[in-house]
Amino acid sequence: MKVITISALMLVSSLTMAADYKIDPAHSGVVFKVGHLGVSTTVGRFNEFEGGFVYAEDGKSGSASLTIKADSIDTNHDARDKHLRSPDFLDVKQFPTLTFKSTKFEGDTLTGDLTIHGVTKPVSFDVKKIGEGKDPWGGYRAGFEAKTVIQRSDFGVTYFIPGVTDTTEIEVYVEGIRQ
Template sequence: MKIISISALLLASSVSMAADYKIDPAHSGVIFKVGHLGVSTTPGRFNEFEGNFSLADDGKSGSATLTIKADSVDTNHEARDKHLRSPDFLDVKQFPSLTFNSTKFDGKTLSGDLTLHGVTKPVSFDVNKIGEGKDPWGGYRAGFEAKTVIQRSDFGITYFIPGVTDRTEIEVYVEGIRQ
């Protein structure tokens, strides 16, 4: 009986445990940047999103999901936002959400499938862990920044290229609350 207990203990100690986190949207953000007419960069963001992630204790594996409401696009310009919601760009009536589902995380790179405008393509984010620790309310939090670049034409969004660049930078800032 003692041998089984020791074996179970050794097995448990060799398996990296994972913690599950729910994204806190009040302390997170999804931002994009595109070039405009070759003279400037226009930033935007999505105001409504949800998701979760898990992270192994060693920080070298995990997973993440993110769902973004497409009609929450916000570039601080009402007319432009209305146009971005139209069939020329996001077509939010036909494609109400953008999703990301990870397939692999190695501690520095998060790879997965991004679905945008009804098209799913593999993408990889460069990830930087900001920190983790106890919060003042008795919980535990972890935060990350992730960046990638996509070509919007790969997702069927080709309107006004090159006036608005095909190259689109995406930055995700995430603070998660351990569940």
């Protein structure tokens, strides 16, 4: 009987070593960069997203999920944003969200399934922990940066290549509040 109790306590204590965090969108961002006509880089972001992550205290395991509202795309140019929402690019009426769900976290690499334009592909992000600690309101926060490069054509978004590059850089900045 004591062996079962000790084993159960060890299992519970090992499970509590990982903490759940909800992404704080006010202190987070999802940014992308694409080349334009071989002369410049266009930067954009998504203004509406939600998600969370689990991060072990030892930093050796974790997971993450993110859901982005496709129509929240913002490149600081209304006409371009309207075109990016159209069937030429994101087709937000047919595909209202972009999603990421991790499948593996190892070292500084977070791998998972990215879905854009209804197409799901495996993608790996290079992850850097920025910091963690208590906040002034009695909570606890942790922050990370994650970067990857995709080919948008892999997700069926092929309009105006090479005028707008196929290569797309994605940067995710998250601050999570421990739940």
